[in-house]
Amino acid sequence: GQQLNQSPQSMFIQEGEDVSMNCTSSSIFNTWLWYKQDPGEGPVLLIALYKAGELTSNGRLTAQFGITRKDSFLNISASIPSDVGIYFCAGQLGQGGKLIFGQGTELSVKP
Amino acid sequence: EAGVTQSPTHLIKTRGQQATLRCSPISGHTSVYWYQQALGLGLQFLLWYDEGEERNRGNFPPRFSGRQFPNYSSELNVNALELEDSALYLCASSLQSRDGYTFGSGTRLTVV
Numbered sequence: 268g269q270q271l272n273q274s275p276q277s278m279f280i281q282e283g284e285d286v287s288m289n290c291t292s293s294s295i296f297n298t299w300l301w302y303k304q305d306p307g308e309g310p311v312l313l314i315a316l317y318k319a320g321e322l323t324s325n326g327r328l329t330a331q332f333g334i335t336r337k338d339s340f341l342n343i344s345a346s347i348p349s350d351v352g353i354y355f356c357a358g359q360l361g362q363g364g365k366l367i368f369g370q371g372t373e374l375s376v377k378p
Numbered sequence: 379e380a381g382v383t384q385s386p387t388h389l390i391k392t393r394g395q396q397a398t399l400r401c402s403p404i405s406g407h408t409s410v411y412w413y414q415q416a417l418g419l420g421l422q423f424l425l426w427y428d429e430g431e432e433r434n435r436g437n438f439p440p441r442f443s444g445r446q447f448p449n450y451s452s453e454l455n456v457n458a459l460e461l462e463d464s465a466l467y468l469c470a471s472s473l474q475s476r477d478g479y480t481f482g483s484g485t486r487l488t489v490v
Contacts, residue, residue, distance in 0.1 A: 300478045309382075309468050309481030310421070355420065359478075365411065365434055366479065368421040 273369025296358035403471030
């Protein structure tokens with residue numbers, strides 16, 4: 268199925284470090300979303316981006332909608348152990364409708 | 379506000395059987411989406427229902443089907459189960475707006 272290219276696939280970092288992950292696509296999207304999934308749970312929405320160039324923060328999380336509308340990044344500052352999980356980017360073409368998901372970035376944080 | 383609820387949480391079936399998975403969206407949400415997440419893989423879009431109609435379908439065989447009821451709850455049916463159908467099946471709902479989806483916790487389907 269169609270997917271976004273998300274990198275890195277996995278990250279092992281020390282508590283307190285900053286983290287950066289990104290997604291690229293060959294297609295233009297009107298909305299970019301970032302989700303986090305904990306084991307055995309469904310993904311939880313972290314940040315939604317609606318305009319090219321938009322920079323949005325949610326606590327220690329910051330995400331940007333790329334100016335070309337074909338990419339997005341997510342930064343996590345001062346990581347803590349509860350940041351552990353799998354982070355997914357997702358692109359949406361129009362209002363409603365399906366989301367196209369990246370392959371996920373698995374984050375491990377060493378205390 | 380109750381979130382998206384899915385049942386059952388776990389389901390074990392044998393190859394060739396049929397599985398029925400259920401989803402109740404957040405109150406007021408009219409769109410329901412189904413995704414398949416095989417072990418270690420990302421989420422693959424299965425089906426989108428809105429106002430009782432199938433709006434879009436992912437690249438899955440016809441033995442994956444579903445429906446949406448007048449109360450906006452939804453059912454996913456998988457016929458003639460195959461071993462590779464083993465996965466976490468996630469349901470999500472939205473208001474047909476720009477706010478992204480809210481996912482349920484999923485049904486873990488195991489085909490043996």
